Amino acid sequence: MTRYASVLELIGNTPIVDVSHLSPSPTVTILAKLEGRNPAGSVKDRVAISLVEAAERDGRLVPGAPGQVLIEPSSGNTGIALAMVCRLRGYHLKVVLPTNVSPERRQLLQAWGAEIIESPGAEGSNGAVRLAQRLAGEHPEWIFLYQYANPANPLAHYTTTGPEILADVPEITHFVAGLGTSGTLMGVGRYLKEHKPGVQVWAVEPPSGEMVDGLRSLDDGYIPPVFTDNDGAALLDRKVVVRPRESIEWARRLTDVGLFVGISSGAIMAGAVKCANLVPEGESATIVTIACDDGWKYLSTGAWSDDIEDVVERARRIIYF
Amino acid sequence: MVALVRIPTVLRPATGGATVVSVEGSTIGEVLDALTATYPAIRGQLLNEDGTLHRFLNVYVNDDDVRYLGGVAAPVAADDEITLLPAVAGGAVS
Numbered sequence: 096m097t098r099y100a101s102v103l104e105l106i107g108n109t110p111i112v113d114v115s116h117l118s119p120s121p122t123v124t125i126l127a128k129l130e131g132r133n134p135a136g137s138v139k140d141r142v143a144i145s146l147v148e149a150a151e152r153d154g155r156l157v158p159g160a161p162g163q164v165l166i167e168p169s170s171g172n173t174g175i176a177l178a179m180v181c182r183l184r185g186y187h188l189k190v191v192l193p194t195n196v197s198p199e200r201r202q203l204l205q206a207w208g209a210e211i212i213e214s215p216g217a218e219g220s221n222g223a224v225r226l227a228q229r230l231a232g233e234h235p236e237w238i239f240l241y242q243y244a245n246p247a248n249p250l251a252h253y254t255t256t257g258p259e260i261l262a263d264v265p266e267i268t269h270f271v272a273g274l275g276t277s278g279t280l281m282g283v284g285r286y287l288k289e290h291k292p293g294v295q296v297w298a299v300e301p302p303s304g305e306m307v308d309g310l311r312s313l314d315d316g317y318i319p320p321v322f323t324d325n326d327g328a329a330l331l332d333r334k335v336v337v338r339p340r341e342s343i344e345w346a347r348r349l350t351d352v353g354l355f356v357g358i359s360s361g362a363i364m365a366g367a368v369k370c371a372n373l374v375p376e377g378e379s380a381t382i383v384t385i386a387c388d389d390g391w392k393y394l395s396t397g398a399w400s401d402d403i404e405d406v407v408e409r410a411r412r413i414i415y416f
Numbered sequence: 417m418v419a420l421v422r423i424p425t426v427l428r429p430a431t432g433g434a435t436v437v438s439v440e441g442s443t444i445g446e447v448l449d450a451l452t453a454t455y456p457a458i459r460g461q462l463l464n465e466d467g468t469l470h471r472f473l474n475v476y477v478n479d480d481d482v483r484y485l486g487g488v489a490a491p492v493a494a495d496d497e498i499t500l501l502p503a504v505a506g507g508a509v510s
Contacts, residue, residue: 221504300474300481300501312426313461316472316503334481336474336501369479 103183105134106144107255111263111383114352117364122379123371126264127349127364128256131356131389135179135207136172138256138387142278143176145251146240147184155238158184165238166191166212168227170220171200172388173242173276178207189237191227193219199392221317243276244320252282260383261290269382271367273359274298274334277322279385284330298334299366301342301359335369337362339410343398346390350399357393358410360386417442419492421451422499430458444475445488447498462500472503 099105109132118125130138150156156163166189167177174190181188188209192201195216204211212230214223224243231239242248260267260283270287272279277298284296321327339358345368346361354360367384374380390399398406421437431437432455439454441447445467452459462470467488469475475482476499482490492498 219504298481313470313472313502315426318471318503328483331484333484336476336479336481336499338479 101183102134103144103180106140107133108259109133111260112352112354114349114354114364114384116352117348117368119368119371120374120376122377123374124379124381125364125367125371126381126383127354127356127360127386128260128383129354129356129386131386133176135176136203136388136392137176137357138279138385139172139176140179141251141255142173142242142248142276143180145247146177146242146245147180147186149245149247149250150238150240156184156186163187163238164189164234164236165240166227166231166234167240167242168192168214168220168223169242170196170223171392174209175200175203175207177240178204178209181209182207186238189230191223191230193223197392197395199395203392221315224317242278242321244324246321246324248276248278249282249285249321249325252279253286254282256385257283257286257290261287264381264383265291266381267291267294267383268380269295269297269367269370270384271297271299271363271370271382272385273301273363273387274322275301276319277325277327281321281325281327281330285325288330295332295370296330297366297370298331299363300334300336301362333370335366337365340403340407341365343403343406343410346393346398349386354386355390355399356386357388357390358396358398360384360388363387417492417494417496419447419494419496419498421447422497424500424502426502427458427461427500430461431455441492443488443492444477444482444490444498447492448475448488474501474503475499476501 109129111126111128114127115124133140164187168191178188189212190204190209191212191214193216194213214226280298287294342358342362345365346358349356363384367382423431423435439447439450441450477496
């Protein structure tokens with residue numbers, strides 16, 4: 096099908112491409128699902144439409160009614176995807192955004208008409224979540240979809256991403272994805288484990304690239320309710336952390352297979368390679384990873400062109416993961 | 417076994433500003449016990465009263481989260497690098 100009634104019909108059904116050229120083992124296949132093919136450019140398109148349609152189903156949002164306002168904390172892709180969906184549906188979106196995000200993110204939000212509310216950069220994403228919670232409390236007339244706690248977030252992946260992966264790669268042995276709100280891992284992970292027991296689910300903790308001097312103690316920490324509500328600790332088999340340098344190196348290496356993807360996709364690929372290295376020699380495995388978005392929004396970081404030391408240093412000051 | 421423990425910014429007041437600390441231990445539990453013996457102020461930040469890990473503390477052995485490797489019983493080998501990171505909304509922070 097090549098003709099669509101709405102751009103929203105372009106969400107999902109993304110292609111999966113073999114990137115085994117980068118696999119450390121000849122018996123381990125690595126496949127990447129290209130979520131940058133979604134219309135607003137990332138895996139978060141699936142989440143945005145799911146959050147909005149769930150709110151429409153329960154009557155919190157009414158398409159076409161005047162004066163409807165949404166508020167959401169996001170350092171990037173969710174805000175951008177929601178901005179696109181809200182523009183089509185006629186809702187006014189306020190995005191709480193840390194001051195130190197990359198300029199591409201700010202401009203994309205503005206392109207789709209979202210209003211930006213700044214939160215302190217030093218407090219990172221935690222600070223954006225806190226400010227959005229406070230503002231939503233002060234304005235009960237605003238709709239707070241709260242992706243970190245909304246079941247429609249993992250549900251989007253349970254009903255679309257998970258089935259797409261299993262249909263395209265029935266031989267899957269491992270699923271590796273990034274841990275942000277944990278929606279992808281909880282939704283896809285649960286679907287795969289229910290339909291193909293034995294599949295291992297690995298989380299990659301991406302480097303935040305934030306300065307978090309605003310964190311006063313560990314008690315200021317945060318675990319998304321989506322993770323605890325889905326018993327994430329039991330669902331995951333393994334969790335690895337990937338550093339900024341490694342993430343950038345793997346984003347660069349992915350161009351060897353023709354992929355120009357974002358830095359968190361580099362982090363996830365680095366995690367997939369760690370996973371591949373633990374497959375016993377001679378044993379075959381098929382790892383599916385998520386390439387969350389394309390590289391365009393990260394060009395201002397110089398990730399592909401500048402000295403890697405400079406890029407890593409920039410990553411300490413700007414949120415672009 | 418001597419392991420290196422990397423201390424995040426938020427916990428450095430409890431280690432007198434030290435960023436990397438060398439401690440003995442063959443499990444994560446032993447390493448954290450040794451760390452808290454040297455820096456008693458850090459104990460309440462790392463562990464609950466029953467000895468389990470603080471819920472907002474992630475402990476990595478060579479970049480692998482110990483919660484999926486047996487928790488405080490996770491083994492530590494010589495020259496392993498242990499990283500303590502707070503759990504935050506946007507991912508890990510160093």
